[in-house]
Amino acid sequence: MSAVLQILGWKADGLRCPDHEIDLRKPAGDPHRVSLIQMPNGTGKTTTLSLLRAALSGSAATGGWDGSEMMKYRKLDGDHSHGYFELRLMLGRERVTVIMNFDFETSRVRYKTTRGQGQVEGFEPPYEFRRFMSETFVEAFVFDGELAEHLLDEDHLRAEEIVENLFQIGSLKTLEDKVTQYWDKLTRRSATEEIALTRRQNKLNKLRQRLQAAETEKAKLESEQDAATARLEKQRAKYEHEISKEQHRAQQLEAGKSAVESLRARVREDSLEILDTMRSPNALSPVFASKLHALKIGLDRVKLPESAAREFFHELASEDVCVCGRPIDEHVREAILSRAEQYLGSDDVALLNSIKAAIQQAVGESHEGPEENLRSTLKALGEAMEDERSARNELHLLQRSVEQADPAVREASEIIKRLEADLADTGHKLEKYTNSDTSENSCDVNVLRERVKEAEEDVAEITKTIALKRKRDTLRMILREAYQNARRGILAEVRDDANQRIKELMPHNNIRIMHIERCLVLDGKEGGSVGENLSIAYAFLASLFYRSERQVPFVVDSPANPIDLANRSRIGPLIPHLTRQFIAFTISSEREQFVPNLQQACDGEVQFITLFRKVDEQLISDARATFDHTETVDGIVVRGESFFNEFQVQTEEAS
Numbered sequence: 001m002s003a004v005l006q007i008l009g010w011k012a013d014g015l016r017c018p019d020h021e022i023d024l025r026k027p028a029g030d031p032h033r034v035s036l037i038q039m040p041n042g043t044g045k046t047t048t049l050s051l052l053r054a055a056l057s058g059s060a061a062t063g064g065w066d067g068s069e070m071m072k073y074r075k076l077d078g079d080h081s082h083g084y085f086e087l088r089l090m091l092g093r094e095r096v097t098v099i100m101n102f103d104f105e106t107s108r109v110r111y112k113t114t115r116g117q118g119q120v121e122g123f124e125p126p127y128e129f130r131r132f133m134s135e136t137f138v139e140a141f142v143f144d145g146e147l148a149e150h151l152l153d154e155d156h157l158r159a160e161e162i163v164e165n166l167f168q169i170g171s172l173k174t175l176e177d178k179v180t181q182y183w184d185k186l187t188r189r190s191a192t193e194e195i196a197l198t199r200r201q202n203k204l205n206k207l208r209q210r211l212q213a214a215e216t217e218k219a220k221l222e223s224e225q226d227a228a229t230a231r232l233e234k235q236r237a238k239y240e241h242e243i244s245k246e247q248h249r250a251q252q253l254e255a256g257k258s259a260v261e262s263l264r265a266r267v268r269e270d271s272l273e274i275l276d277t278m279r280s281p282n283a284l285s286p287v288f289a290s291k292l293h294a295l296k297i298g299l300d301r302v303k304l305p306e307s308a309a310r311e312f313f314h315e316l317a318s319e320d321v322c323v324c325g326r327p328i329d330e331h332v333r334e335a336i337l338s339r340a341e342q343y344l345g346s347d348d349v350a351l352l353n354s355i356k357a358a359i360q361q362a363v364g365e366s367h368e369g370p371e372e373n374l375r376s377t378l379k380a381l382g383e384a385m386e387d388e389r390s391a392r393n394e395l396h397l398l399q400r401s402v403e404q405a406d407p408a409v410r411e412a413s414e415i416i417k418r419l420e421a422d423l424a425d426t427g428h429k430l431e432k433y434t435n436s437d438t439s440e441n442s443c444d445v446n447v448l449r450e451r452v453k454e455a456e457e458d459v460a461e462i463t464k465t466i467a468l469k470r471k472r473d474t475l476r477m478i479l480r481e482a483y484q485n486a487r488r489g490i491l492a493e494v495r496d497d498a499n500q501r502i503k504e505l506m507p508h509n510n511i512r513i514m515h516i517e518r519c520l521v522l523d524g525k526e527g528g529s530v531g532e533n534l535s536i537a538y539a540f541l542a543s544l545f546y547r548s549e550r551q552v553p554f555v556v557d558s559p560a561n562p563i564d565l566a567n568r569s570r571i572g573p574l575i576p577h578l579t580r581q582f583i584a585f586t587i588s589s590e591r592e593q594f595v596p597n598l599q600q601a602c603d604g605e606v607q608f609i610t611l612f613r614k615v616d617e618q619l620i621s622d623a624r625a626t627f628d629h630t631e632t633v634d635g636i637v638v639r640g641e642s643f644f645n646e647f648q649v650q651t652e653e654a655s
Contacts, residue, residue: 003128004551006031006090006581012051014083015073015102017044018613018635024583031090032607034575034582034598038644039611043635045585047073049142049557055087055098057138058123060109067107074104081105091129098123132552137165140541141579143556151520151537159516163544167490172483176476183472186463197462204455211448218433218445223518225426232419239412246406256395263388270381277377283370491516494543501539505571506532513540538571553581560586560594572597588648595645608644611637619647 008031011021024031039045051073054060074080083102089095097114113124125133132138140162151159164170184201244250281288317336322328328336399413432443442448460469499512509532514523520540541554560571572594575582599606614620614634623629628639638644 003092003132004090004580005129005132005553007052007553007555007583008088008090008095010052010055010088011086012048012084014075014080015044015047015051015085016075017047017051018611019632020611020635020637021630022609022611022637024581024607031581033580033605034584034602035607035609036584036586036595036598036644037609037611038586038588038647040613041587043612045557049555049585051085051100052087052555053135053138053142054109055085055100056133056142057135058111058133059135059138060100061111061123065107065109070102070104070107070109073102091126094126096125098125131165131168134165136161140544141552141554143537143541143554151533151540159519159540163491163494163516164487167486169483169486169490172479172486176479176483179472179475179479183469186468197459200455200458200462204452204459207448207452207455210443211445211452214433214443214445214448218430221426221430221433225423225430228419228423228426232416232423235412235416235419239409239416242406242409242412253395253399256391259391260388260395263384263391267381267384267388270377270384274374274377274381277370277374280370283374286368286371289368289370494540497543498536498539501542502536505535505539511536535571551580553583554579555583555585557585558587558590559584560590572599573601575601591645606641607639608641609637609639610644610647611635612647 008025009021009023013019022037024035026032039048058064073083075083081104083104085100085102087098087100089098094116099112099114101110101112103110111121111123113120113122115124115126243253277283281292316323317328317333320328322332326332433445435444436447437444438447456469495513495516502509502511502513511532512523513536514521520536522536554575559575575598595606610623612619612623612635614631614636620636623636623638623643624631626638626640626643630637638647
């Protein structure tokens, strides 16, 4: 059965927003599909949104907020030492109420939770909903204007973490950890040599901790390296773009780069040729050539190899008469065969001939020639290196003159140098985890993994659980691959679905999500306008909530204000597909092109609520004349479409 979280209403008293109570239910008791709550700027939208987040996540529990954070929620007028916020929820089929009691004197917030069994102290939602009521995940569905920017910023919200939480992909990783914990527990119970087992387990635990720390740091550095590389590539492209604006200097720089590359290739080729030449010892010194030539002369002087080789004696032993005319009996035959080993065989003859031919080819007629050729090649290499150095200097001077003449080019160059330095520093740090160091204090991830494996084998050996460990390893591998495949597949599907929605929302903007990592990574750009970013966030969240069986409400501040009128008409029809419950805090300027299209998409089933402070006497009088309104000491809540559409304030203060 799907897990559905719905908001039934809330009540605020003694806080910075006006005292009020909001009821989102229909007469039958279930909440409206769409509720629009109109609040002028300065009425406390930001405060109310923050209170909803805190009540849904328990983030304001003891120690969660400091004194300065607490004071943001205290009423500005009067002497209020306490405040109260109550959130009414439907979690599945269970009614749950979360209460926050504010004590501004002691700067503490105390939670109480009311469920089927009664009221308990603290933030205690049902277990099956706790993963959706974490501070990180609540930020994804209680949505202010900053979330759109955060979804595109890797330093803030982790987009893939939202996906994993919603689709419970992380359960596979949790299950993998449970398998390891079970194996550890079983090995402790079955040990027969407690002291030895304890020692080995301590070693294993320390190695696991070192491996985890190394993997975490390596992943962090790799992420920083990837991000720096991507920024560097973009900056280099910007640098080239700025230079290309002036055709003459662009041609000069291109010619300089070509010259440097050509000379660098020449240096590389000459270096390889020298290395090949230096493999011959006679090229290093005439002494080697003289000694090799003396070896060949010596072989020639002793007439080696002789044409008559060992095979001659083997053939002679098979004859009946020797070449001298004497008969060959068995005794003579054995003597010939035994002494034949003292002479050269065909393999030795071939080797000696090969050596003599190689010496003749290498040394030639002149002993000094190879060395002279090597010196000449080395001199040419030196000249090529000097030419390359001069070309690089000329290119550097040309680049400096261009940078000094154009501030945009200079700024891009400085950023490139800084990014290159950062990238080099990150690469140096990363070597610590990839350098194949096998010393005792090694941080190399692969080395540590192998040591963890060996330590696990030691524990398995002493507890006689080798077979179980192999099964554990197989199961962990299956779970790890399942997690990676599920994560990769779901992220790709959400991305493709979101891109289709972005195309529908903004058909002419040419914006698409390239992939989902720590944030939403756009294709070819880091972000768009405020309205474009909000539309991207809508498309992403719509794709997310619509696909999941875990339904949460979608609460948003100013759902259409940053979006131009042309695109507002496309946002309205999207909202009914976001989730089962949509709650929006709006201002009067958002109604145009947004509310009518939203009503049409929802077949008119929209709840209209207006909340404002008791400041304007005419508004107070108009509200009191309505059929359905409630009034507190400093605020009025009016329910109804007519008042909602006619509501207007002359001056809206900044909140």
